[in-house]
Amino acid sequence: MLLCDIGNTSYHFYDGENQYKKSVLDFDPTSLKEKIYFISVNKALESLLLSLQNWINLSNFIDRSRYYESMGIDRVVALETTSNAVIVDAGSAITVDVVRDGLFEGGFIYPGLKAMHETYKRISPALNYEFNFDLDLENLAKNSQDAISYGVLKLLYSEVLSYELPVILTGGDASSLKRVFLEATVEDRLIFKGMQNIIEREL
Amino acid sequence: MLLCDIGNTSYHFYDGENQYKKSVLDFDPTSLKEKIYFISVNKALESLLLSLQNWINLSNFIDRSRYYESMGIDRVVALETTSNAVIVDAGSAITVDVVRDGLFEGGFIYPGLKAMHETYKRISPALNYEFNFDLDLENLAKNSQDAISYGVLKLLYSEVLSYELPVILTGGDASSLKRVFLEATVEDRLIFKGMQNIIEREL
DSSP, X not given: OEEEEEOSSEEEEXXXXXXXXXXXXXXXXXXXXXXXXXXXXXXXXXXXXXXXXXXEEGGGGSOGGGSOTTSOHHHHHHHTTOSSEEEEXXXXXXXXXXXXXXXXXXXXXXXXXXXXXXXXXXXXXXGOOOOXXXXXXXXXXXXXXXXXXXXXXXXXXXXXXXXXXXXXXXXXXXXXHHTTOTTOEEOTTHHHHXXXXXXXXXX | OEEEEEOSSEEEEEOSSOEEEEETTXXXXXXXXXXXXXXXXXHHHHHHHTTOTTEEEGGGGSOGGGSOTTSOHHHHHHHTXXXXXXXXXXXXXXXXXXXXXXXXXXXXXEEOHHHXXXXXXXXXXXXXXXXXXXXXXTSOBSSHHHHHXXXXXXXXXXXXXXXXXXXXXXXXXXXXXXXXXXXXXXXTTHHHHHHHHHHHHHO
């Protein structure tokens, strides 16, 4: 059984053991003959895959009424893995979603770490610093590198901790954020775990 | 008496009554014959003005040892206006500085509202929304516009309020932020007030 999380730039596969990515630009989905369970935030590809019988769209098996309409299916699937947590998915954007006693409370979207770095750099070359993940979160900053690191990391940290729930970090920058969110759990296969839950429950 | 706050793109004048700006690209500082008290974050212009006797650099009259080295002189001068406040200067960047019992505790730098809007837009066209300043700050977001608005505004709001000090808003986006920071005071001449304090005290 092959699972696939399709984004705007890549097919992200998981075969039960390994994860690997293929570019949407040159990967041919008809080259696979086995059954693939997928989700997709890529509307164009999703339509294309409708015609392939071995590509099964798991979004058809999810009750989306619990969530909001424009919410990405990847966020929804990640939320289906837990009934009490804050899920922080740190990719090109950082999505933060709260589920408490099995109910989705809502969330917010923060720019990703790379995007934030670019933003500061564009505002002024004087703000072109790497973030300091070893920042002292208890005290305001007294140099420029810490001042931007605090702006990005401390504000996110305080908000996420304010829900008083276990914190799950996922996405490409999960391990960077773990240096700040010491109490958090890193789950690098959260989406695939969610997809497996749906398959076990619905199919 | 003319006051001038020189930035990277403009000379910002205050004549005691009105404020006006001149572009650094085409304004000739030798065209003014009266005495001008100025501060500058623009290093090139600061050097040029050294040769003009009627342009008096107020940064020479400020004890900067209380602050950190790379901190912009505009932030320092704003802080000289108060002994107990959080100063939020919302321009191309949003600088937040805390002074308590006359002591500078530190600060942080957040991207400006325009920069944040651009950042979300660049991450995905699906995040190209204007911020909702009438956002419900008590509840997590359940639509995309509120999700990014919450990400920017609520996180800043919570952090600023956490110091439990009066909040002073200044800079070009002060009035936008006032819609969220209901308790705050907007001071659109804070830098000039700071400059006047220094002149009265030192000259």
